[in-house]
Amino acid sequence: MTVFTLINISLLAILVATALTVSRLRALYEAAMLSALFSLVTACLFVLLDAVDVAFTEAAVGVGISTVLLLGGLALTRSREAVTPRRRRLPGAAVAILAGGTLVYASQDLPAFGSADSPVQRHPLTDTYLHQSQEDIGIPNTVTSVLASYRGLDTLGELLVVFTAGVAVLALLGPLAHPVDARRRDDLDLVDYRVLRVISAMLMPFILLFALYVLFHGDFGPGGGFQAGVIFAAGFVLYGLVFGLDKAQQVVPRVVLWALIPFGLLLYLGVGVVNMLLGGSFLDYDTLSSDPAAGQHLGILLVESAIGITVAAVMTTVFFSFANRRATR
Amino acid sequence: MIGTHYVYWLLFALMMIGLYVVISHGNLLKKLIGLTLFQVGVFLFFISIGKVDGGSAPIVSDDVETYSHPLPQVLILTAIVVGVATLAVGLGLAVRIFETYGTVEEEDVLERDTTP
Amino acid sequence: MIVLDIASVVLLAAGALFVVSGGVGLLRFPDFYTRVHAAGITDSAGAGLILLGLLLRTPSWETGVRLLVIMLFLALTGPTASYVLAFAARRDGVPIWREGDPRR
Incomplete structure (x- = not known):
């Protein structure tokens, strides 16, 4: 048994144990905190499986954003779950066992874990992504080149989903639905905590600087628009939590945020349209410069910034929507 | 078989825990947490298919020979952010349901709908 | 170089020991405050010593600088x-455990 297998199995065991505990807990605040732990362990597993970009995103999203959103949702509803009656447990268990059994049966056809000659690895596209991309695009991080260039249209679709989700949350909870329901300033303000305030104020510029670094360094190392957007949003969320929502909304007014949500998407689309006007196909960055590789660099940078803007604006807006809502009891 | 497929099986177990929570539990927020568990299982499954033994992260450099496959990583990277966006929509719906019905338990909501 | 290797192994082992003792403390200490203390040990002493141990075996100075920055941020955020x-627990009136009380 190699060291890799040992670490892999222990991390997976921790994951399954955490999942079991989460599924049994009826106190939902505890469940939310444990699911943050779950995300951290998942991020470690992603690093082990060579997916550094994904690990980065999971750590920022799972611990930073989704925990805060879950806690915000819980603060607005009940944080204690009713006992699941016995008659409800059986169908769920039956479905889970059946589906799990089917999956295990079907997994016999899967290639061995980590095998280098599985259909996925032997496909000619693998060579295109890993080696041809060095000549086509010339950036070392192939995840970025696949994300922003080869599968740019796909990523545009994903960004559209994020955009739609942001609009949906605004429609459900935003001030458009309840114009009177404006700000609320009570327990979310942590103004008494002086140490926390000093340290947060000290770290804030570094968080934002780090987000920018992640955005612009995505060509060479792990990073890119999605990660940068989420880190930006996490910074704003921290600011809002520690210094109060009023202050956070003075720093980034809601109108600016609402304008930034479609701006990123339009920038992305705009790059594609400019490519078409210059005689290429949609999102074919070669046309942006006389040298195709330079064009690709510029296109990827613009597209990643567009992703970062929309993701950061949507996540921050979602947080403000939850935090501004008054609890009804 | 065990030596080569154990990762998949453990991940299936993870997914099934999530599926069980989604189906059996009546609390809407708990269902969302269960959905997240299921989702993470699927993410890890995708990534583990792209992994190559002795490989390294797909960032090309001169002193690395084998790389894991970048495509699953790209798909999952975007899926994580989309996942948190959809979680936010789900939470928003749960909050609105709570404001209308005063409960987030599925059965109580259904009961209030059926009693005139 | 062998001296550096031994020193780094010692530091890593000490860090691992602190992490384990933090975990044990988290499970066995009687009340909230003592458990926070145990969790704090993993953050500061555990992670700090492990990072120091890693610092002694970094191949290039770029990685070393990154480790130092991580240490700095950990030293700020952990405590x-x-x-x-x-x-927060004190403000909410979580009671302090005294000799003879039951565990909570």
Whole structure:
């Protein structure tokens, strides 16, 4: 048994144990905190499986954003779950066992874990992504080149989903639905905590600087628009939590945020349209410069910034929507 | 078989825990947490298919020979952010349901709908 | 170089020991405040010593600088988190365990 297998199995065991505990807990605040732990362990597993970009995103999203959103949702509803009656447990268990059994049966056809000659690895596209991309695009991080260039249209679709989700949350909870329901300033303000305030104020510029670094360094190392957007949003969320929502909304007014949500998407689309006007196909960055590789660099940078803007604006807006809502009891 | 497929099986177990929570539990927020568990299982499954033994992260450099496959990583990277966006929509719906019905338990909501 | 290797192994082992003792403390200490103390140890002593041990075996100075930056941020955030947790618990009136009380 190699060291890799040992670490892999222990991390997976921790994951399954955490999942079991989460599924049994009826106190939902505890469940939310444990699911943050779950995300951290998942991020470690992603690093082990060579997916550094994904690990980065999971750590920022799972611990930073989704925990805060879950806690915000819980603060607005009940944080204690009713006992699941016995008659409800059986169908769920039956479905889970059946589906799990089917999956295990079907997994016999899967290639061995980590095998280098599985259909996925032997496909000619693998060579295109890993080696041809060095000549086509010339950036070392192939995840970025696949994300922003080869599968740019796909990523545009994903960004559209994020955009739609942001609009949906605004429609459900935003001030458009309840114009009177404006700000609320009570327990979310942590103004008494002086140490926390000093340290947060000290770290804030570094968080934002780090987000920018992640955005612009995505060509060479792990990073890119999605990660940068989420880190930006996490910074704003921290600011809002520690210094109060009023202050956070003075720093980034809601109108600016609402304008930034479609701006990123339009920038992305705009790059594609400019490519078409210059005689290429949609999102074919070669046309942006006389040298195709330079064009690709510029296109990827613009597209990643567009992703970062929309993701950061949507996540921050979602947080403000939850935090501004008054609890009804 | 065990030596080569154990990762998949453990991940299936993870997914099934999530599926069980989604189906059996009546609390809407708990269902969302269960959905997240299921989702993470699927993410890890995708990534583990792209992994190559002795490989390294797909960032090309001169002193690395084998790389894991970048495509699953790209798909999952975007899926994580989309996942948190959809979680936010789900939470928003749960909050609105709570404001209308005063409960987030599925059965109580259904009961209030059926009693005139 | 062998001296550096031995020193780094010693530091890593000490860090691992602190992490394990933090975990044990988290499970066995009787009340919230002592458990926060145990969790704080993993953050500061555990992670700090492990990072120091890694620092002694970094191949290039770029990685070393990154490790130092991580150490700096950990030194700032870890104690803050422990302090905020304990302070919040005190403000909410979580009682302190005394000799002879039951565990909670």
